[in-house]
Amino acid sequence: MNGTQEPINGMEVVWEKPSTLTETRMHYCPGCGHGVVHKVLMDVIEEMGIQDKTIGVAPVGCSVIAYNYMNIDMQEAAHGRATAVATGVKRVLPDKIVFTYQGDGDLAAIGTAETMHACNRGENFLIVFINNGIYGMTGGQMAPTSIVGMKTSTTPEGREVHTQGHPFKITEIIAMLPGTYYVTRHSVHTPTTVRHFKKAVEKAFKYQQEKKGTCLIEVVSNCPSGWKMTPLQSNKWIEEKMFPFYPPGDLKVDGKLVEKKPIPPAATTEIKESK
Numbered sequence: 001m002n003g004t005q006e007p008i009n010g011m012e013v014v015w016e017k018p019s020t021l022t023e024t025r026m027h028y029c030p031g032c033g034h035g036v037v038h039k040v041l042m043d044v045i046e047e048m049g050i051q052d053k054t055i056g057v058a059p060v061g062c063s064v065i066a067y068n069y070m071n072i073d074m075q076e077a078a079h080g081r082a083t084a085v086a087t088g089v090k091r092v093l094p095d096k097i098v099f100t101y102q103g104d105g106d107l108a109a110i111g112t113a114e115t116m117h118a119c120n121r122g123e124n125f126l127i128v129f130i131n132n133g134i135y136g137m138t139g140g141q142m143a144p145t146s147i148v149g150m151k152t153s154t155t156p157e158g159r160e161v162h163t164q165g166h167p168f169k170i171t172e173i174i175a176m177l178p179g180t181y182y183v184t185r186h187s188v189h190t191p192t193t194v195r196h197f198k199k200a201v202e203k204a205f206k207y208q209q210e211k212k213g214t215c216l217i218e219v220v221s222n223c224p225s226g227w228k229m230t231p232l233q234s235n236k237w238i239e240e241k242m243f244p245f246y247p248p249g250d251l252k253v254d255g256k257l258v259e260k261k262p263i264p265p266a267a268t269t270e271i272k273e274s275k
């Protein structure tokens, strides 16, 4: 509830688009997490009063035209190269607040090298990592983060370790790199998780202002179209299938690893049906 405005024609204002989002209608599929993440990021930028000094780097993937929606300065990067581009932007303009926005195909497949090295160098920007376990844009192929048993267009019988390898917990690896200061995993599939994600974004931008080093926020997200589910089914699937392998929570706080949680072996996440 906004609570600060008088009712208009008897109706309360309960949701408003921040000035940091453009008027352009988003192209995302109904129920997709990308739109929610965009809104939260832009809410924080508006509330922190940093619209004029924030620069985002857009990826290749479903969010390739994020710059059409985010009413801030933005730079497009070639597939996987967002952290390399952000490195250049931040070093040339160190007083700007810089973030990358990247899917799992972008960050954890083609962009693995750029991501790891930027984090290891401790580049002082935020990485927002949307892990929906699939290449959404190109037709739902398996991504490095697809969990065991997950049906994708290239693993119609479900991912299995013997031929397709283990799902890649890149966020856990990034947390171990000395350049990272704050590494955390969230989701945006319920009102509560949206609020927690928002707090994480606020913290990460604050740490950047304090020049603490690289911050990474993973969002375990959905892809109703690629997963061939309704939005509600996909949100349930996040909780039942994604969270056991990608548990939400902080991995690194104030430059220190959070207590080690046992990592479940990849093969324990069995999925018979994708619906």
Ligand SMILES: Cc1ncc(C[n+]2csc(CCOP(=O)(O)OP(=O)(O)O)c2C)c(N)n1
Binding pocket: 060, 061, 062, 063, 079, 102, 103, 104, 105, 106, 107, 110, 130, 132, 134, 135, 136, 137, 138, 143, 223
């Ligand atoms: C150099 C290069 N290789 C491959 C592609 C094809 N491609 C476009 S998007 C994409 C995967 C995107 O997946 P992800 O980053 O997970 O984003 P999502 O669409 O799931 O949000 C691929 C392989 C490309 N555009 N450029």
Ligand code: SF4
Binding pocket: 027, 028, 029, 031, 032, 033, 034, 062, 132, 136, 137, 222, 223, 224, 225, 226
């Ligand atoms: S294909 Fe998937 S990730 Fe892309 S917009 Fe649709 S639901 Fe979202």
Ligand SMILES: [Mg+2]
Binding pocket: 103, 104, 105, 130, 131, 132, 133, 134, 135, 136, 143
């Ligand atoms: Mg993806």
